[in-house]
Amino acid sequence: MSPSAPDHEDDPAERKMRFLFTLRSHGVTDGRVLTAMERIDRGRFVTGIFSARAYEDMPLPISCGQTISQPSVVGLMTQALNVQPRDVVLEVGTGSGYQAAILGQLARRVYTVDRHRRLVREAVELFTTLGLTNITAVARDGSFGLPEQAPFDRIIVTAAAEDPPSPLLQQLKPGGIMVLPVGQSDTVQSLIKVTRTETGFDYDELRPVRFVPLVEGLASD
Ligand code: SAH
Numbered sequence: 001m002s003p004s005a006p007d008h009e010d011d012p013a014e015r016k017m018r019f020l021f022t023l024r025s026h027g028v029t030d031g032r033v034l035t036a037m038e039r040i041d042r043g044r045f046v047t048g049i050f051s052a053r054a055y056e057d058m059p060l061p062i063s064c065g066q067t068i069s070q071p072s073v074v075g076l077m078t079q080a081l082n083v084q085p086r087d088v089v090l091e092v093g094t095g096s097g098y099q100a101a102i103l104g105q106l107a108r109r110v111y112t113v114d115r116h117r118r119l120v121r122e123a124v125e126l127f128t129t130l131g132l133t134n135i136t137a138v139a140r141d142g143s144f145g146l147p148e149q150a151p152f153d154r155i156i157v158t159a160a161a162e163d164p165p166s167p168l169l170q171q172l173k174p175g176g177i178m179v180l181p182v183g184q185s186d187t188v189q190s191l192i193k194v195t196r197t198e199t200g201f202d203y204d205e206l207r208p209v210r211f212v213p214l215v216e217g218l219a220s221d
Helices: 012-025 031-039 048-053 071-081 098-106 117-130 166-170
Strands: 088-092 109-114 135-139 152-157 172-182 189-196 201-209
Touching: 012 031, 012 071, 031 071, 031 098, 071 098, 071 152, 071 172, 071 189, 071 201, 088 098, 098 109, 098 117, 098 135, 109 117, 117 135, 166 172
Parallel strands: 088 109, 088 152, 109 135, 152 172
Antiparallel strands: 172 189, 189 201
């Protein structure tokens, strides 16, 4: 092999294949979710010294002391949400905007809120650069949802609360699905799926997870 032959580690096609293989091996098998995750380049949502690790299956630090979730967890949550093409989706916890970008490939419209204005501003810039036109990001305390756009077909929360916030339950359409981590500590949390029926709510526990906490109020930055 000549010294100038490309290292396969740096070959984007190879990298993408390995990324998708890792997702499948963690149980992300829904073809639409895999296609969405193939189209949205996680490398665009991770900046600075961690960008080289964007295709590894691990959470990574982003601005404001927050994290971009692990790709396999993003895939499993998106799969559990079972988004339909006409759906209007709310995400609480924009972070880097990666999860919202994937949802935007699957839904009619995505609203995403974060308590950090800076994260919202950076995500909006990235959505514009990438031509992702069906995503609206708003700086807001997401524990109160987004009443002016409610009700939603699907709600995803990417920060952990002790219990599902009741405004979010109220903003879910009958037949709608919400996926969120719940737990009383930073270390022991469960991913749960809440389905709104005509008469109440069904709860399914999916798997243990670890998310940053859902914090009340808008942040100062
Ligand atoms: N979904 C993101 C990762 C989210 S990390 C991604 O794809 O990159 C969790 C995010 O939840 C953080 O950005 C944090 O600021 C936000 N958050 C925490 N509490 C919140 C609240 N009450 N309202 C809105 N956002 C909140």
